[in-house]
Amino acid sequence: MSQENVWRTYSPSAMEELEKVNREYKLCLDEGKTERECIDASVERLVKKGYKSLEAVKEAKQPLKSGDKVYAVCMNKAIAAFHIGKQPLSEGMNILGAHIDSPRIDIKQNPLYENDELAYLDTHYYGGIKKYQWVTIPLALHGVIAKKDGSVVKVNIGEKEDDPVFVITDLLVHLAAKQLEKKANEVIEGEKLDLLFGSRPIEKDETLDKEEKDTVKANVMRLLKEYYDMEEADFASAELEIVPAGKARDCGIDRSMVLAYGQDDRVCSFTSLFAILDVEDVDKTACCILVDKEEIGSVGATGMHSRFFENVLAELIALEGSESELKLRRALANSRMLSSDVSAAYDPMFGEAFEKRSSAFFGKGLVFNKFTGSRGKGGSNDANAEYLAKLRKVMDDAQVAYQYAELGKVDVGGGGTIAYIMANYGMEVIDSGVAVLSMHAPWEITSKADVYEAYKGYKAFLTAK
Structure with a gap:
């Protein structure tokens, strides 16, 4: 099953929007070369869109209602933003989760x-x-x-x-x-x-x-x-x-790519941020969480293994006027998540490391990795088929280009994400992100088309019922 190269499908207006998204993306990459800088850039944009800090909301002592926008920061290295939906939090959220640390x-x-x-x-x-x-x-x-x-x-x-x-x-x-x-x-x-x-x-x-x-x-x-x-x-x-040292740059004579440091995983972090900034009316609460320490095991107070996200959610449930440990557990178990992390783009210069039929390609859209891990799926989340079917409908209805991939040949290597950590709560989770060439190198490469499709896909996911 082959996905068409999405560049061939764009209208002039879509091309204009694509370039607009990528200009903002490159600006964010320049502003955010460390976790702290990413948080500063995120908070600045959230506040401009009407988000209030959790501390300010608690001080106001006003119950949360549909349409409210709240964010919380952990030690200046992790952040969670929530656009409150029409349904109570106990009915679950649509969560985008990515990491802002890079090698x-x-x-x-x-x-x-x-x-x-x-x-x-x-x-x-x-x-x-x-x-x-x-x-x-x-x-x-x-x-x-x-x-x-x-x-x-x-x-x-x-x-x-x-x-x-x-x-x-x-x-x-x-x-x-x-x-x-x-x-x-x-x-x-x-x-x-x-x-x-x-x-x-x-x-x-x-x-x-x-x-x-x-x-x-x-x-x-x-x-x-x-x-x-x-x-x-x-x-x-x-x-x-x-x-x-240096700024994110257009790459290629056709300016079709972005060359920059830290695109693993800031290409998913910033497109996730753009998506939640642009959603207007949501049924389920939309959430974007950007965390630290994924590259060294998601450990520590600012990594996904910490209780930061769980604690913030407990505070929001209390502000909803219904403080309850059971409702917290229900909110987590009823949620759906895209673990927004990058995938390895097929590189014909090193084609021997890839299984071509199961590889991600530049210009073919958002990548879904049903499972990650290494060799025999070790350390993998492995998403449910039913959840993947729901996502296919969401993406098709929103006319998002997407593809499926694994991280190279079975016995060659592998990698992991934060997906398995959130899956521990019983929520539906799958890895989805942007294909990257030269991943973990000082300078990494992405396709502008894939950056744009990721933004579109993340936005569609946040507004899904």
Whole structure:
């Protein structure tokens, strides 16, 4: 069963809307290169659309009613937004769930050191990466520095035109004979992913300790003090992430694709956000939840395994005027969810890793993965056939282009999402998302057509009865 390339079906008005969605999508990618930045971008757009924080709604002490819009944030790294429907929450919700963390390189808590008059930041990579892809490319530093006085300073270096950028060095090819004999996962070791941070020694003056040896490090700290009023000890309470420097760009001579960092899974996160922002009248409550930590197992207070979502829903049921543990359980069990996560796009350059009949292709729309997991479906959700049939009708009625796929050949590998976690509540869940080329690389590629169809599909799902 072959899906037509959707580019052939678009009218001029559809093409205009497609480009509008993708322009906003690229802007969000530029604004949101970390979890915290994604939350800031999401809250800004939700508030503009009339959403109120859960804290404000609780303070007002007014019961929830159909049409109300509420959001809640967890530690600035996860968010849940609700457009209250006509039915009570206990009848269930239509939920879009995606993750806003992406593979990257993190700064350790005691990172700054000098080695032979070069200053470095010690690092620890986050999520599944090919380490060799991160050397010799321009890198930016994003994050926050939390200080003992309670203040939090935002850091963003490397994105402006006149900003400095950073780099992780590699061995020159002339001396790399032994290095090139290594396996790909050993060519660059994790402890050699340290960020080159400076090379200029501090100028000698009366404030410089005569015994000071690490003069380049001292100069780095002088600059950090000047820019951020930062002491070296403040690294202990900083969250600093190394990401590729640069903006999301159109890709291809025909401008049909998007090249950007972090499209796994922000292509699904931002299209899910766009969908809930644009729904107007819903029967079931529409929900969009964007979470952290999926790339490392959905753990921690801001990951899907936490009770954040469950706790927020309990608060909403109480605001409905019917606080009840049983109603909370019913609301979860009666809900339907799209676990909005990316799928591997078929790459003819590496066709041997794919089973072509069960692959996702660029330009063929939203991807449904009935099951994920690895090899023998290990760790998979595996959605019910009846639920998939309902979704087929929803998508067909809304004229959304969609396709079905697996993540490569059965014995080659695999992957997982947040789907199985929400399925633990007894709700219907299936993975659906956008096909991505070069997934988990510093720069990933998506089709603009698939981004548009994902937005359309997510919006249709939220309004389904």
